[in-house]
Amino acid sequence: MKIALTDEALQWFKHEMEVEPGDTIRFYARYGGSSPFHEGFSLGMTREEPIAIGVETVIDGITYYIDEKDLWFFNDHNLHVDVDASQDELQYEYRT
Numbered sequence: 001m002k003i004a005l006t007d008e009a010l011q012w013f014k015h016e017m018e019v020e021p022g023d024t025i026r027f028y029a030r031y032g033g034s035s036p037f038h039e040g041f042s043l044g045m046t047r048e049e050p051i052a053i054g055v056e057t058v059i060d061g062i063t064y065y066i067d068e069k070d071l072w073f074f075n076d077h078n079l080h081v082d083v084d085a086s087q088d089e090l091q092y093e094y095r096t
Contacts, residue, residue, distance in 0.1 A: 001071065001078055003027070003057040003064050008083040010059060012090060017047060021061025024050055027081075028066070029073035043073070043092050 005013075013019045030044035050056075054068035066079070077094035084091045 001055045003079045005081045009081040012083050019062050024063045029070045
């Protein structure tokens with residue numbers, strides 16, 4: 001499994017969350033909403049120190065990761081993070 005971020009997503013994190021080298025961003029399964037795989041769960045994101053990294057991508061010194069306990073949510077798909085320009089929000093795709 002991999003985490004991929006577009007240049008637009010990286011800029012979004014820098015502008016909206018003011019991330020800088022050394023920061024860690026966690027993607028996690030949260031209760032509520034829906035996803036292509038799990039009704040009642042959706043993807044959340046927060047700035048949080050890792051406990052048990054399941055998968056990570058480090059770009060410009062910033063670690064984007066998924067904890068081991070949340071890997072089930074992705075059904076062995078890769079996470080692709082982009083920006084919906086019309087709403088200036090992150091958008092997620094799950095790719096094989």
